[in-house]
Amino acid sequence: MEDTLFWSRLQFAFTITYHYLFPQLTMGLAWIIVYFKWRYLRTGDETFGNAARFWARIFGINFAVGVVTGIPMEFQFGTNWAGFTKFSGNLIGQTLAMEGMFAFFLESALIGAMVWGEKRLGPRNHFLTTVGVALGSWASGYFILVTNAFMQHPVGYSVAADGSLRLQSLAAYLLNPWALIMFLHNQCAAVVTGSFVVAAVGALYALRGKHPGQASLFLKTGTLVGLCACFLVATPTGDQQAKMVAKHQPVTLAAMEGRFHGGSNAELNVIGQPDEDQQRIDNPLYLPDALSILAFGHANSSVQGLDDFPKNEWPTNIELLYYAFHIMAGLGTLFILLMIIANIQRWRGRLEKSRGLLWALMLAFPFPYIATTAGWMTAELGRQPWLVFRLFRTSQGVSDVIGGGNVLFTLMGFTGLYFVLGVLYLFLIGREIAHGPQTISSTIKLEVSHD
Amino acid sequence: MIEIWYAILTFMLIMFVVLEGFDFGAGMLQYLVGKTEAERRLVIAAIGPLWTWHEVWLVGFGGTLMVSFPNVMASAFAGFYLAFFLLLWALVLRGVALEVSGQIAEPLWRTGWHVVFVAANILLAILIGTALGNIVRGVPLAANGKFALDFFTNFSPSGNVGILDWYTVSVAVFVIVIFAAHGATVLVLKTTGPVHDRSLRIASLLWKTILVLLAGITLESWHVRPELFSGMIHQPFGWLGLIAVAGGVAVIFTSLKNGRELSAVIGSGVFIAGLMTAGAAGVFPIMLHSTLAPENSLSAYQNAAAGNGLVIALVWWPLSLIFSVVYVAFIYRHYTGKVKPSEDIQTPY
Numbered sequence: 048m049e050d051t052l053f054w055s056r057l058q059f060a061f062t063i064t065y066h067y068l069f070p071q072l073t074m075g076l077a078w079i080i081v082y083f084k085w086r087y088l089r090t091g092d093e094t095f096g097n098a099a100r101f102w103a104r105i106f107g108i109n110f111a112v113g114v115v116t117g118i119p120m121e122f123q124f125g126t127n128w129a130g131f132t133k134f135s136g137n138l139i140g141q142t143l144a145m146e147g148m149f150a151f152f153l154e155s156a157l158i159g160a161m162v163w164g165e166k167r168l169g170p171r172n173h174f175l176t177t178v179g180v181a182l183g184s185w186a187s188g189y190f191i192l193v194t195n196a197f198m199q200h201p202v203g204y205s206v207a208a209d210g211s212l213r214l215q216s217l218a219a220y221l222l223n224p225w226a227l228i229m230f231l232h233n234q235c236a237a238v239v240t241g242s243f244v245v246a247a248v249g250a251l252y253a254l255r256g257k258h259p260g261q262a263s264l265f266l267k268t269g270t271l272v273g274l275c276a277c278f279l280v281a282t283p284t285g286d287q288q289a290k291m292v293a294k295h296q297p298v299t300l301a302a303m304e305g306r307f308h309g310g311s312n313a314e315l316n317v318i319g320q321p322d323e324d325q326q327r328i329d330n331p332l333y334l335p336d337a338l339s340i341l342a343f344g345h346a347n348s349s350v351q352g353l354d355d356f357p358k359n360e361w362p363t364n365i366e367l368l369y370y371a372f373h374i375m376a377g378l379g380t381l382f383i384l385l386m387i388i389a390n391i392q393r394w395r396g397r398l399e400k401s402r403g404l405l406w407a408l409m410l411a412f413p414f415p416y417i418a419t420t421a422g423w424m425t426a427e428l429g430r431q432p433w434l435v436f437r438l439f440r441t442s443q444g445v446s447d448v449i450g451g452g453n454v455l456f457t458l459m460g461f462t463g464l465y466f467v468l469g470v471l472y473l474f475l476i477g478r479e480i481a482h483g484p485q486t487i488s489s490t491i492k493l494e495v496s497h498d
Numbered sequence: 499m500i501e502i503w504y505a506i507l508t509f510m511l512i513m514f515v516v517l518e519g520f521d522f523g524a525g526m527l528q529y530l531v532g533k534t535e536a537e538r539r540l541v542i543a544a545i546g547p548l549w550t551w552h553e554v555w556l557v558g559f560g561g562t563l564m565v566s567f568p569n570v571m572a573s574a575f576a577g578f579y580l581a582f583f584l585l586l587w588a589l590v591l592r593g594v595a596l597e598v599s600g601q602i603a604e605p606l607w608r609t610g611w612h613v614v615f616v617a618a619n620i621l622l623a624i625l626i627g628t629a630l631g632n633i634v635r636g637v638p639l640a641a642n643g644k645f646a647l648d649f650f651t652n653f654s655p656s657g658n659v660g661i662l663d664w665y666t667v668s669v670a671v672f673v674i675v676i677f678a679a680h681g682a683t684v685l686v687l688k689t690t691g692p693v694h695d696r697s698l699r700i701a702s703l704l705w706k707t708i709l710v711l712l713a714g715i716t717l718e719s720w721h722v723r724p725e726l727f728s729g730m731i732h733q734p735f736g737w738l739g740l741i742a743v744a745g746g747v748a749v750i751f752t753s754l755k756n757g758r759e760l761s762a763v764i765g766s767g768v769f770i771a772g773l774m775t776a777g778a779a780g781v782f783p784i785m786l787h788s789t790l791a792p793e794n795s796l797s798a799y800q801n802a803a804a805g806n807g808l809v810i811a812l813v814w815w816p817l818s819l820i821f822s823v824v825y826v827a828f829i830y831r832h833y834t835g836k837v838k839p840s841e842d843i844q845t846p847y
Contacts, residue, residue, distance in 0.1 A: 107597075108597070111594065111597040115594055119583075121560045122586060124564065125575025126575045126576055126583070129576040132568050132572040133569055135568075136564040136568025136572070137564075137805065140563075140565035144561025144564065145561070145818065146557075148558050148561075149818050151557055152818065152822035153825050155550035156548065156551045157825060159546070163547065164832065167833070172832075207805060208804075214805065214806065217810045446576035448577060448644050449646065460583060468594065475601055
């Protein structure tokens with residue numbers, strides 16, 4: 048049982064973390080492509096047309112990997128988390144089914160035509176297709192976040208005679224305040240990923256002196272969108288998310304900050320390692336009173352510490368939670384700095400000449416992925432030891448008919464398969480980027496000569 | 499209410515099997531109907547840009563099953579643990595092979611991915627066939643409503659059964675042939691030239707084979723699960739299914755002979771939908787039959803989600819279906835008719 052629980056948690060964590068590397072770029076790029084398509088439709092300028100086609104090809108490859116890695120997620124609720132499915136399937140199934148029926152149906156019907164069907168559909172319908180895919184990908188995100196928000200902050204339910212949960216109010220469930228804030232925070236972070244990737248490709252082309260028109264367009268779009276998104280991730284969405292945690296999951300906030308002892312004038316740790324044995328932060332560097340101000344608005348507000356809660360309600364991995372949260376917040380701050388500098392230089396007309404800054408932009412693209420992953424680890428580790436906060440423990444949710452060895456076996460299968468997928472993805476995306484946004488896609492040219 | 503949700507689930511599973519069935523079938527036949535690289539690309543183009551839409555019916559089915567019968571989902575998915583992951587991995591490989599084979603015009607790259615594609619499609623047909631066979635035959639449900647299946651035990655379809663036995667294996671073979679015939683029938687509709695002619699020959703041959711196999715499967719099912727047939731004739735949906743099976747067969751044979759390609763595809767879809775409708779009506783209300791003791795079986799009536807969650811879902815579900823039809827109509831009108839080699843085989847679609 049213990050084995051099954053551990054490997055099932057690791058398998059879900061691994062498959063969802065890997066999966067989410069792809070949808071975040073999908074969601075972030077979607078509206079940037081819509082923007083390029085819209086400018087192309089209005090002006091007929093091929094710079095925008097080629098930019099849209101180039102990013103749509105990247106989007107297509109990214110989307111395919113996102114789809115195939117996404118399907119195992121839903122089914123793991125049944126295979127590995129049968130107890131959880133029994134307990135709350137009537138609620139979380141609603142949004143999982145809605146994601147399929149509203150969002151995936153929209154995306155999947157349009158994606159092929161978006162990537163390959165420009166000639167068949169004509170400019171106006173092809174533009175609409177792009178908008179539809181963007182809407183579908185964001186709707187999909189919303190339904191999944193409602194599901195997660197229910198696990199963080201359950202609302203809209205009642206308890207049936209057999210102890211399982213029943214949907215009481217669809218409106219309350221779908222409009223969970225936690226979901227609304229998490230959605231805005233998460234989507235802004237996805238746009239950060241998308242804009243950093245666009246800026247990085249622009250920086251690469253500028254450094255190599257290739258595709259000058261596209262390089263400028265990508266740098267301009269990437270840094271401008273990136274600046275706005277980086278600010279919005281931090282405030283108001285990140286700030287509100289933290290206040291939500293402070294209000295509804297005080298024990299999680301205490302663990303995120305490594306705050307073992309409660310009290311007023313709580314400090315915000317910038318650097319330092321939580322030490323569970325000694326119940327303190329080793330070699331801390333902190334901002335006095337800042338946590339009290341950020342969480343509750345006053346320097347002398349009291350913030351609870353872990354010792355205010357029974358130990359069996361503490362998050363199970365305090366160190367990892369602490370590091371994940373601080374990596375997310377630290378990277379978010381650095382992103383804002385980078386984007387401010389990039390925008391000042393661009394405004395002065397010097398961005399494309401500052402090689403150092405171009406290098407920084409080119410090498411920065413992996414970090415939003417790390418920040419979003421760390422952010423999700425904060426949310427999910429912070430929820431432990433609960434599957435549904437204060438209603439249902441993670442240990443109650445796992446399937447009890449499968450042995451730990453079976454789960455380790457399937458986890459290893461996923462590891463191998465996803466390794467191959469990752470290599471394939473990087474190869475194909477690298478190829479597209481190396482080829483660049485030209486008038487006719489290389490695939491088409493090559494095939495004509497072969498046939 | 500419970501009957502409605504059982505019907506909705508059956509409908510979604512039918513949509514998945516009918517739509518993905520022709521993708522799987524056409525994929526399996528890629529090397530039989532396509533002798534040159536261009537012809538094999540034509541098969542991929544005929545599957546078309548909507549394959550992800552077809553696959554979403556499975557995702558929708560999973561979510562809907564969770565809403566309406568969470569206990570059944572919990573029991574069945576955990577019980578079929580390893581088989582489920584084989585299905586998921588095969589779906590991953592099938593999707594990747596379909597998407598990436600067209601990315602590079604290099605013969606080794608193409609051939610490599612086509613081989614993965616054909617193998618994954620065959621594996622998927624086997625797994626889906628086996629799954630359907632298991633639902634009809636039943637699983638070793640214990641009194642606590644749980645089970646864990648081995649891949650095989652003694653190949654006998656009663657008592658402590660495994661996933662594979664002589665009955666489920668024969669259903670798997672039946673389903674491979676049906677998918678192949680269904681896929682060939684769609685290829686007849688969507689292609690021209692040599693691929694069209696080969697597909698027509700394969701379709702005619704396979705549909706005749708299916709008539710023989712259908713008789714065999716009927717006898718086997720009678721032996722394994724006799725109440726399937728008594729259930730069927732007492733349900734109006736059972737009769738509807740049986741009529742659809744007979745009508746589908748008649749339409750397929752007359753249409754293939756007279757070159758009415760679209761009606762052959764419709765007949766093929768109706769035939770599959772009829773078989774599944776009759777089967778679902780026959781086993782109702784038992785969703786998971788126990789081979790150990792009939793009283794352990796999971797019935798729709800005892801395992802439906804209580805409360806008004808099902809009523810609420812009945813409001814949004816039809817709405818989502820209408821939307822979905824609109825999106826597909828928007829796209830599909832650009833993709834009707836035969837696949838044009840000049841336009842379509844350049845790209846994956």
